[in-house]
Amino acid sequence: xxxxxxxxxxxxxxIGLTNCKGQRTERTPYSTTPxxxxxxxxxxxxxxxxxxxxERLTAIDTSVAWKQPGQQLLITGTIYQNDAKTPAxxxxxxxxxxxxxxxxxxxxxxxxxxxxxxxxxxxxxTDENGQYAIYTIRPGAYPNGQEPAHIHLxxxxxxxxxxYYLDALVFDDDSLLTTQKRQSMENRGGSGVLRLLQKDxxxxxxxxxxxxxxxxxxxxxxxxxxxxxxxxxxxxxxFTPHHAWGPDEGTTTCPVCKYGRYHGLLYFVGNNxxxxxxxxxxxxxxxxxxxxxxYLKVYFIYGNMVDYSATARRKTLTNLGVALGLEHTALTxxxxxxxxxxxxxxxxxxxxxxxxxxxxxxxxxxxxxxxMKATRGNxxxxxxxxxxTTNDLFKLPSIYEVDD
Numbered sequence: 001x002x003x004x005x006x007x008x009x010x011x012x013x014x015i016g017l018t019n020c021k022g023q024r025t026e027r028t029p030y031s032t033t034p035x036x037x038x039x040x041x042x043x044x045x046x047x048x049x050x051x052x053x054x055e056r057l058t059a060i061d062t063s064v065a066w067k068q069p070g071q072q073l074l075i076t077g078t079i080y081q082n083d084a085k086t087p088a089x090x091x092x093x094x095x096x097x098x099x100x101x102x103x104x105x106x107x108x109x110x111x112x113x114x115x116x117x118x119x120x121x122x123x124x125x126t127d128e129n130g131q132y133a134i135y136t137i138r139p140g141a142y143p144n145g146q147e148p149a150h151i152h153l154x155x156x157x158x159x160x161x162x163x164y165y166l167d168a169l170v171f172d173d174d175s176l177l178t179t180q181k182r183q184s185m186e187n188r189g190g191s192g193v194l195r196l197l198q199k200d201x202x203x204x205x206x207x208x209x210x211x212x213x214x215x216x217x218x219x220x221x222x223x224x225x226x227x228x229x230x231x232x233x234x235x236x237x238x239f240t241p242h243h244a245w246g247p248d249e250g251t252t253t254c255p256v257c258k259y260g261r262y263h264g265l266l267y268f269v270g271n272n273x274x275x276x277x278x279x280x281x282x283x284x285x286x287x288x289x290x291x292x293x294x295y296l297k298v299y300f301i302y303g304n305m306v307d308y309s310a311t312a313r314r315k316t317l318t319n320l321g322v323a324l325g326l327e328h329t330a331l332t333x334x335x336x337x338x339x340x341x342x343x344x345x346x347x348x349x350x351x352x353x354x355x356x357x358x359x360x361x362x363x364x365x366x367x368x369x370x371x372m373k374a375t376r377g378n379x380x381x382x383x384x385x386x387x388x389t390t391n392d393l394f395k396l397p398s399i400y401e402v403d404d
Contacts, residue, residue: 040164
């Protein structure tokens with residue numbers, strides 16, 4: 001019987017404890033020459049990425065665990081070039097994971113790959129749109145209970161660069177994924193935190209990857225970075241601004257925590273407010289939020305640290321909300337963008353930049369716009385980007401079949 005899963009791939013969203021950052025002592029067919037820097041640094045058992053790799057790879061892989069007892073899991077997404085926007089075709093993604101008992105267990109006779117990486121492993125090669133899909137089961141945590149359940153990922157680009165590892169995939173609902181562990185993640189290739197969508201008995205996780213992001217010695221690795229805000233592909237961290245106007249008025253509700261499932265837009269203004277320009281942006285954002293309803297939440301975060309007064313700041317924003325007749329746009333404030341109590345400091349917003357507009361979906365940053373004037377052309381850029389990255393759960397043109 002065939003098990004059919006409908007999804008929009010681009011938008012839906014050892015035995016023992018092997019340390020994937022250990023010293024590498026062997027070379028692979030894709031390694032650098034002795035005089036070249038090792039992109040991404042060494043990692044243990046890198047040669048196993050190629051052990052048993054099929055000659056022909058496709059954009060879809062089904063692990064041996066798919067038919068075994070456990071929570072079935074689909075991981076799907078797009079791999080992008082270093083600019084975080086251009087799809088990257090023909091990229092090899094290698095994955096391996098534990099079984100439901102948290103062990104890298106063999107499925108047959110002992111050999112190199114099954115005694116270290118276990119039997120639940122596989123490869124995909126992205127299609128012409130940079131997309132991929134992996135059907136597997138949700139792994140168990142190591143028996144010692146000290147590490148969150150995870151799936152290891154290695155990348156080989158279709159060029160001369162050597163293979164490198166990405167952040168292991170972990171699960172947002174895992175009690176072992178503590179705040180400390182989240183903050184210690186390197187975001188190699190983007191955030192590795194999976195947020196799950198339940199569809200019948202299947203859990204679906206969207207995971208986009210950006211080549212070279214936070215990878216040491218990666219050529220032109222600064223492409224796509226900004227002078228204000230975190231990098232595209234990283235998660236938008238939680239923060240608790242003071243809400244002066246909007247649905248959560250009078251609270252310090254975290255926008256990305258409460259409304260992180262679909263699109264979110266954060267409009268930051270610091271020490272240099274241009275109020276005529278701000279009003280134009282807010283009118284535009286109000287129209288977009290009204291049009292998109294629950295699929296877009298918009299927040300103005302005012303972080304001017306000059307002559308800061310919470311009372312005065314609240315009055316200013318309340319008057320602004322009344323004057324513009326805002327119903328769908330929240331007006332919030334923080335003492336400054338370096339404030340630790342509200343945790344806005346983790347957003348890395350530059351205090352002196354005129355404005356920073358951060359667009360995220362499912363908590364993951366998908367674009368950042370800096371020093372943008374409120375013009376028709378820039379309104380179109382924002383609107384087009386929202387359209388390009390819309391997560392429409394009711395339009396599912398791709399059908400993948402998995403033997404069950």
